[in-house]
Amino acid sequence: MLTADTNAGKIGLMIAAILLFAAVVGIILFIATLFRGRLADRFTAYIYLAPTLIMLAVGLVYPGVRTIYQSFFNAAGDAFIGLGNYETIFTDNEQLTVLRNTVIWVVLTPFVATAIGMLYAILVDKTKFESLAKALVFLPMAISFVGASIIWSFVYAYRPDQANVKQIGLLNQVVVWLGGTPQQWLLTDWLNTFLLIVVLIWIQAGFAMTVLSAAIKAIPEDIIEAARLDGVGPWGMFRFVTLPAIRPAVVVVLTTIAIGTLKVFDIVRTMTGGQFNTSVIANEFYSQSFRSDNQGLGAALAVLLFILVIPIVVYNIRQLKRSEAL
Amino acid sequence: MTTALPSTEVLPAAVKDETTTSYAKRKLSSPWASLAALVIAILWTLPTFGLLVSSFRPERAIKTTGWWTFFSDPQVTLDNYKAVLDSEEGAGLGSFFINSIVISIPSVLIPLTLATIAAYAFAWIKFPGRNLLFLVIFALQIVPLQVTLIPLLTLYVDAGLANTFWTIWLSHSIFGLPLAIYLLHNFMREIPATLLEAARVDGAGHVAIFFRVLLPLLRPALAAFGIFQFLWVWNDLLVALTFAGGGDAVAPITVALANLSGTRGTAWHLLSAGAFVSIIVPVTIFLFLQRYFVRGLLAGSVKG
Numbered sequence: 001m002l003t004a005d006t007n008a009g010k011i012g013l014m015i016a017a018i019l020l021f022a023a024v025v026g027i028i029l030f031i032a033t034l035f036r037g038r039l040a041d042r043f044t045a046y047i048y049l050a051p052t053l054i055m056l057a058v059g060l061v062y063p064g065v066r067t068i069y070q071s072f073f074n075a076a077g078d079a080f081i082g083l084g085n086y087e088t089i090f091t092d093n094e095q096l097t098v099l100r101n102t103v104i105w106v107v108l109t110p111f112v113a114t115a116i117g118m119l120y121a122i123l124v125d126k127t128k129f130e131s132l133a134k135a136l137v138f139l140p141m142a143i144s145f146v147g148a149s150i151i152w153s154f155v156y157a158y159r160p161d162q163a164n165v166k167q168i169g170l171l172n173q174v175v176v177w178l179g180g181t182p183q184q185w186l187l188t189d190w191l192n193t194f195l196l197i198v199v200l201i202w203i204q205a206g207f208a209m210t211v212l213s214a215a216i217k218a219i220p221e222d223i224i225e226a227a228r229l230d231g232v233g234p235w236g237m238f239r240f241v242t243l244p245a246i247r248p249a250v251v252v253v254l255t256t257i258a259i260g261t262l263k264v265f266d267i268v269r270t271m272t273g274g275q276f277n278t279s280v281i282a283n284e285f286y287s288q289s290f291r292s293d294n295q296g297l298g299a300a301l302a303v304l305l306f307i308l309v310i311p312i313v314v315y316n317i318r319q320l321k322r323s324e325a326l
Numbered sequence: 327m328t329t330a331l332p333s334t335e336v337l338p339a340a341v342k343d344e345t346t347t348s349y350a351k352r353k354l355s356s357p358w359a360s361l362a363a364l365v366i367a368i369l370w371t372l373p374t375f376g377l378l379v380s381s382f383r384p385e386r387a388i389k390t391t392g393w394w395t396f397f398s399d400p401q402v403t404l405d406n407y408k409a410v411l412d413s414e415e416g417a418g419l420g421s422f423f424i425n426s427i428v429i430s431i432p433s434v435l436i437p438l439t440l441a442t443i444a445a446y447a448f449a450w451i452k453f454p455g456r457n458l459l460f461l462v463i464f465a466l467q468i469v470p471l472q473v474t475l476i477p478l479l480t481l482y483v484d485a486g487l488a489n490t491f492w493t494i495w496l497s498h499s500i501f502g503l504p505l506a507i508y509l510l511h512n513f514m515r516e517i518p519a520t521l522l523e524a525a526r527v528d529g530a531g532h533v534a535i536f537f538r539v540l541l542p543l544l545r546p547a548l549a550a551f552g553i554f555q556f557l558w559v560w561n562d563l564l565v566a567l568t569f570a571g572g573g574d575a576v577a578p579i580t581v582a583l584a585n586l587s588g589t590r591g592t593a594w595h596l597l598s599a600g601a602f603v604s605i606i607v608p609v610t611i612f613l614f615l616q617r618y619f620v621r622g623l624l625a626g627s628v629k630g
Contacts, residue, residue: 010424010425010428011428013428014428014431017432017491018431018432032532032533033531041453042451042452044447044532045456046453048446049444049459052444052503052507055440055499056500056503056504058481059478059497059501060469060474061466063475063477063478064474066476066477067477068473070477123359123360123362133363136367136371137367138612138620139374139609142605142609142611143374143605143609144604144605144608145563146580146584146601147601149587150597150601151377151601152373154377154380157592157594166392168388168390168391168594170372170373170393170394173392206370234356262470265563266564270563270584286472286564295476298476302472302473302476305472309468313468
């Protein structure tokens with residue numbers, strides 16, 4: 001009856017699941033009303049929190065601890081090998097390429113995306129077309145990484161360089177128009193990683209622009225006016241008025257994009273599958289865990305990801321606290 | 327109340343007065359600035375536009391000429407969309423589209439409801455361990471999904487849930503909870519306590535207070551998180567691949583598209599139409615609910 005075999009069955013299943021969930025919530029809310037007396041509030045709170053705490057304990061805390069434990073075991077997960085997997089990550093040639101690529105991603109993406117977003121936010125600020133202009137750059141945020149990867153794969157598309165064959169990818173066509181030879185962009189080591197990074201920059205610049213644009217608009221008008229009366233030019237205005245004022249927002253944007261970049265998986269998997277030396281940690285985690293059946297190495301890569309996120313988050317929180325204290 | 331989300335201060339405010347318009351005029355007078363803005367806008371639009379145009383061109387035309395030739399030789403067809411949606415002879419994306427809907431709706435409703443109840447407890451009920459528990463949930467936001475996937479998959483397999491919608495619903499709900507609780511809690515703390523006190527004096531219980539007093543005020547926050555979570559789930563690939571990758575019956579459209587791109591990477595007539603079938607839902611939400619959409623995306627940008 002309610003099986004995932006037909007479309008109607010799937011929707012029926014979904015409705016049944018929602019009703020079941022609603023019943024559970026109803027029961028929780030009802031049980032909470034049964035308590036009376038001095039400690040009633042306390043019980044109510046625990047009952048309200050129970051489903052959440054159980055789900056987080058089983059679905060986040062336990063798996064996290066389990067993965068850390070697993071990262072000290074071999075591929076099959078049956079022999080303890082200490083830090084062996086971590087040693088592999090930092091010595092194996094293939095894994096070193098993965099680390100190299102991840103560093104390139106995390107260094108380039110946040111700064112370029114933020115710079116473009118900031119520049120664009122300043123350029124379109126208070127112009128007639130501001131909302132339309134911003135919507136155009138923000139729209140890629142709505143598109144899935146898979147969709148964005150297909151959009152850009154098409155830009156990079158390559159057709160054999162023969163007399164009667166025309167290029168269908170925009171990039172190669174531009175190269176041809178400029179008198180060059182078309183390239184198999186995604187197969188060229190080093191360059192391909194940069195071309196994949198372009199996709200994430202394309203997605204994240206809209207985020208940077210939106211946050212920074214709001215920060216720019218929050219700068220008090222009288223400060224700008226005073227600087228202008230002092231004869232400060234556009235560059236001086238940016239350097240001494242805008243940038244110091246939006247610094248906290250810039251830090252948040254940089255760290256947020258950096259965290260997102262560390263976990264980038266969809267783009268690499270869809271566009272190259274991690275081949276041609278384009279793999280990054282998050283993609284390598286997936287390949288090792290599910291394709292190569294190397295549970296231990298996969299777990300170690302996941303843990304490494306976790307470890308790399310922590311300092312960025314700590315820095316972010318510190319900066320937020322500092323700007324709140326001001 | 328509409329600005330009580332932590333990130334809403336960063337929403338664009340339409341402030342306009344004499345000085346700003348004169349300033350704008352002066353800035354527009356710099357042709358280089360306008361040119362730079364135009365170049366960025368074009369670079370950001372052209373890739374999507376090219377694929378959109380291609381999705382309406384005949385297969386042969388897509389494969390032999392660039393999409394820009396469309397303007398000198400316009401040929402329009404809906405065949406690509408028919409081919410990509412049809413399950414008989416095409417890629418059968420239609421049923422994956424349904425899967426995406428079936429996955430997304432409970433994956434938004436469940437964490438939204440549970441987080442609202444939990445945030446209420448954190449914000450308005452005093453109990454031992456409140457601050458510590460809240461801090462733990464706040465910290466859980468930064469756990470990368472990758473760390474949890476394999477053990478969670480093992481749990482699902484042991485429970486006999488493998489390759490069902492339940493695994494994806496549960497996973498997205500779990501992963502969405504910390505952020506949702508954090509956001510809704512912040513929002514609820516902004517509501518004046520006197521409002522709740524007044525209702526309590528009238529003899530209202532927690533449930534009555536919630537539905538009568540809080541819910542109307544919470545609507546913008548719920549909408550923002552709801553939209554963020556919906557887009558996150560709709561656009562997700564990793565969770566879906568892990569828990570539904572094996573079975574086409576429950577896989578969402580992102581998985582189908584990624585597979586299509588892997589197996590038929592040059593079938594641009596299918597890929598272009600398929601990409602737009604998957605994009606149409608989030609873009610529609612973007613166009614109609616832009617305000618909540620931006621707020622939700624900004625608020626949830628650290629997730630994952």
